[in-house]
Amino acid sequence: MAKLTDYIDPATLQQLQDAFSRVAGTPLRVLNAHGEPVAEPSPAHEPVEQTSAVGRFFSEGIFGGKATEAKSAGASSGAPVEAAILVGHTAVGRVAAPKVGKTPKPALEATVRLAANVFGRLCDRERQLHTRVEELATLYHLAEEFAAQADLQTVLDRVAQTVVQVLQAKACSIRLLSDNREELRVKAVAGFSAEYLGKGPILLTESQIDQEVLAAGKPFYVPDERTDPRVLYPAEARREGLVSALCAPLLYRGRAEGIIHVYTGEVHVFDWFEVSLLEAIAAQAAAAIVSARLHDEAVRGAEMQRQLRLAGEVQRRMIPPEGPRVPGFDIAATYVPCFELGGDFYDFIDLPPDNLGVAVCDVVGKGVRASLLMATIRASLRAHAKNVYSMSTVLAEVNANLCADTLTSDFATLFYGVIDYRQRRITYANAGHTPPLLFRGGEVCHLTTGGGVLGIDPDARFRHENFILEPGDVILACTDGLVEAMNFDDEAFGRERTEAAALAAIEAGRTADGIVKHVLWEMRRFAGLQTRFDDLTIIAVKVL
Numbered sequence: 001m002a003k004l005t006d007y008i009d010p011a012t013l014q015q016l017q018d019a020f021s022r023v024a025g026t027p028l029r030v031l032n033a034h035g036e037p038v039a040e041p042s043p044a045h046e047p048v049e050q051t052s053a054v055g056r057f058f059s060e061g062i063f064g065g066k067a068t069e070a071k072s073a074g075a076s077s078g079a080p081v082e083a084a085i086l087v088g089h090t091a092v093g094r095v096a097a098p099k100v101g102k103t104p105k106p107a108l109e110a111t112v113r114l115a116a117n118v119f120g121r122l123c124d125r126e127r128q129l130h131t132r133v134e135e136l137a138t139l140y141h142l143a144e145e146f147a148a149q150a151d152l153q154t155v156l157d158r159v160a161q162t163v164v165q166v167l168q169a170k171a172c173s174i175r176l177l178s179d180n181r182e183e184l185r186v187k188a189v190a191g192f193s194a195e196y197l198g199k200g201p202i203l204l205t206e207s208q209i210d211q212e213v214l215a216a217g218k219p220f221y222v223p224d225e226r227t228d229p230r231v232l233y234p235a236e237a238r239r240e241g242l243v244s245a246l247c248a249p250l251l252y253r254g255r256a257e258g259i260i261h262v263y264t265g266e267v268h269v270f271d272w273f274e275v276s277l278l279e280a281i282a283a284q285a286a287a288a289i290v291s292a293r294l295h296d297e298a299v300r301g302a303e304m305q306r307q308l309r310l311a312g313e314v315q316r317r318m319i320p321p322e323g324p325r326v327p328g329f330d331i332a333a334t335y336v337p338c339f340e341l342g343g344d345f346y347d348f349i350d351l352p353p354d355n356l357g358v359a360v361c362d363v364v365g366k367g368v369r370a371s372l373l374m375a376t377i378r379a380s381l382r383a384h385a386k387n388v389y390s391m392s393t394v395l396a397e398v399n400a401n402l403c404a405d406t407l408t409s410d411f412a413t414l415f416y417g418v419i420d421y422r423q424r425r426i427t428y429a430n431a432g433h434t435p436p437l438l439f440r441g442g443e444v445c446h447l448t449t450g451g452g453v454l455g456i457d458p459d460a461r462f463r464h465e466n467f468i469l470e471p472g473d474v475i476l477a478c479t480d481g482l483v484e485a486m487n488f489d490d491e492a493f494g495r496e497r498t499e500a501a502a503l504a505a506i507e508a509g510r511t512a513d514g515i516v517k518h519v520l521w522e523m524r525r526f527a528g529l530q531t532r533f534d535d536l537t538i539i540a541v542k543v544l
Helices: 010-024 051-059 105-148 152-166 208-216 234-240 272-318 367-384 391-405 494-507 512-527
Strands: 029-032 070-072 081-087 090-097 171-177 183-190 220-222 245-252 255-263 329-336 344-351 355-363 412-420 425-431 437-440 443-446 465-468 474-478 536-543
Touching (some): 010 105, 081 105, 272 367, 329 512, 355 474, 355 536, 391 412, 494 512, 512 536
Antiparallel strands (some): 070 081, 329 536, 425 465, 437 443
């Protein structure tokens, strides 16, 4: 139980007791709830001239508030007079005049009542101040907890519980807007029964109160939930014992995230501090909600990035780390994806007897979609590569499979050739791919024989061609990530620069790996720090 000295310190009590004793012209005593003095006795004083006026002011209500009744122990002029000091409806002490003395009794009674009323007012103000400080401290700690809390549901539950505690309310509910912003869905509650929570989502178009809250962007007061025609569930409100309500929008940078509802169990008019406090909590809660959502998205993004890295590792294992060692040939390749997952691939397929399949493919797009198509085409190519020299059949089968399993927007270009390294003969077909370059004696020839891209026409047909390779011949195959690389002047590296770079490396007597690295270096020197927007693959086959 609160004591008088919890609200007013002893020194102040002593000063006030002495001051009222001077007004009364007789010693007054301030007692605690058990009737024990809380200040030293005041000396006797002559009555102050204004005493009767003070009594008149008090009796006429000039000091406001509810007058505290003074009681006389008897009818005689010497009977003691006292009045209770009330904080709310609780008596925390009394003001007593043990002896009436020379002061007229009506004036003394008025002075005692005035003193008790002043003490009560001071105690009540101090109590309110303590309450406000505690509320502000709770808001501060709540903000700290919101900042440290990442889980959205934990944040919402904490908000609902804190609002009930701080505002001394009966219940609280938090509803968040759905993704389409058409429904308000219960996400956290405090003080409700299980039956009340079974109402499910509320359509925003059906709730006039919620519409007004979001439209105004500020708290909205409902005097009585049981009788207000705008309330959607008055019967449930009566059953739950909900009376007055204060609704506040959860706003973050002007955007509504939801609404918080606070309910009392009796008619209650929320004062400006309670309204301001709920607004502050709602603002903190909205920021915490957005922060928690961003954290969730970051966690999901990190997990997705991890999955992409794992998928990228799997994809890179599908691509040979180096060129195969084939008698009479020097073969090298490089693959530079634009993202974790790419749509380019190259492959070397061992084909008996004494044959090697060489493939370079460029799938439309980038990322996960392209990588899945890349894996599909690679698997299909390897499955049909048994037709060693029938390039037309191989490409037709791969095309049919791709058309059957994908949309028309999913297509790819493919160069596929088979090298008979005993006979030094190559048989190839080009399905819409950037034509590989054949360098022979300082001249360049483009390998274009084939047909259209894969994945568009299931009935497409492809032609193939073969020729004998000579010592010193070099075949350079790449994807369009090389020839379409841009510099800061929006110029493409182009085929001419590609041919010139490869020819310079060949004339310098470089190995297949040296040719690949020189072409890649020239492209990077041309593009500089310009961002790449496509995967890049280069294969060099040099005849020894």
